[in-house]
Amino acid sequence: MRYLRIFILLLFFPLVSATSAHKFYVSITKIEYVKEKNSIQIITKIFTDDMENALRKRYDPTISLNTKKETEVAVEDLKKYILQKIKIKVNGKPVQLNYIGKEYDTDMLVAYMEVTDVKELKTIEIENKVLMEVFPEQQNIIHLKTSTSRRSLILDKDEPSGILKF
Numbered sequence: 001m002r003y004l005r006i007f008i009l010l011l012f013f014p015l016v017s018a019t020s021a022h023k024f025y026v027s028i029t030k031i032e033y034v035k036e037k038n039s040i041q042i043i044t045k046i047f048t049d050d051m052e053n054a055l056r057k058r059y060d061p062t063i064s065l066n067t068k069k070e071t072e073v074a075v076e077d078l079k080k081y082i083l084q085k086i087k088i089k090v091n092g093k094p095v096q097l098n099y100i101g102k103e104y105d106t107d108m109l110v111a112y113m114e115v116t117d118v119k120e121l122k123t124i125e126i127e128n129k130v131l132m133e134v135f136p137e138q139q140n141i142i143h144l145k146t147s148t149s150r151r152s153l154i155l156d157k158d159e160p161s162g163i164l165k166f
Contacts, residue, residue, distance in 0.1 A: 025050060025135040029086070029128060031144045033121045040115040042097070044086070046130060048109045054134045055081060066104040078102065082111055082130065087161075089125040090118055121146065126153065127161035 029044040048066050055063045059077045064070055079099045088095050100112040128140040142153040144164055153162040 025131060025138040027128070027130050027138075027140045029126075029140065029142050031124075031126070031142065033118065033124075033144070033146045035121075035147060038116065038118050040088070040090070040095075040118050040121075040124075042086075042113040042115070044082070044111045044113070044128075044130070045105075045108045046111070048104060048107055050131055050135065051078070051081075051109050054131050057134060065109065075102075078109075078111075082113075085128065085130045085132075086113070087127040088115060089123075090115065091120070091122045092125075121166055123163055123165045125161060125163045126155070128155050129160045132157050132160060 027044060027046040029042060032041045033039075034041060052063060052065050055065070055074065055077050058081065060073070063074045063077065065074060065078070079102075083097055083099055086097065088097060095115045095118070097113045097115060100114055102109060102111045104110070124144065126142050126144075128142065130140055131138045132140075136157055138157065140155045140160075142155065142162070144151045144153075146166065149166065151164045153164070155162060
């Protein structure tokens with residue numbers, strides 16, 4: 001009986017160990033058009049460790065986020081990276097993203113941006129290539145809210161941009 005238990009354990013151990021938790025590579029970006037302020041407000045949430053990996057590959061292998069080791073250079077590299085990877089066109093014209101800042105929420109990096117002087121929103125094209133060069137299976141989920149509608153997009157390496165019409 002004892003040998004049967006050992007045999008069963010040895011048989012099932014590889015199966016159990018092979019079904020370990022799968023890591024998902026995803027970011028969530030919330031975009032809200034505030035007509036009263038003529039602005040588009042953007043909040044993007046990205047796992048801090050994934051962002052660290054991207055910044056280490058691109059800029060400096062010693063970059064550390066959300067620790068006492070975080071430097072001003074790391075903060076600037078983060079800003080530069082996000083502004084290079086997220087692009088928006090409003091009504092067919094590229095607009096400038098104003099990076100407001102960032103904070104950390106548990107294991108997430110939360111970055112804030114804004115587009116000003118948007119008097120009317122007919123179409124918005126969003127390109128979000130955050131982390132796609134590091135993780136081929138990365139998905140960037142976009143939620144857009146206006147006073148009259150809510151829409152969503154899922155962007156990935158094959159389709160890194162999408163257009164919403166109003």
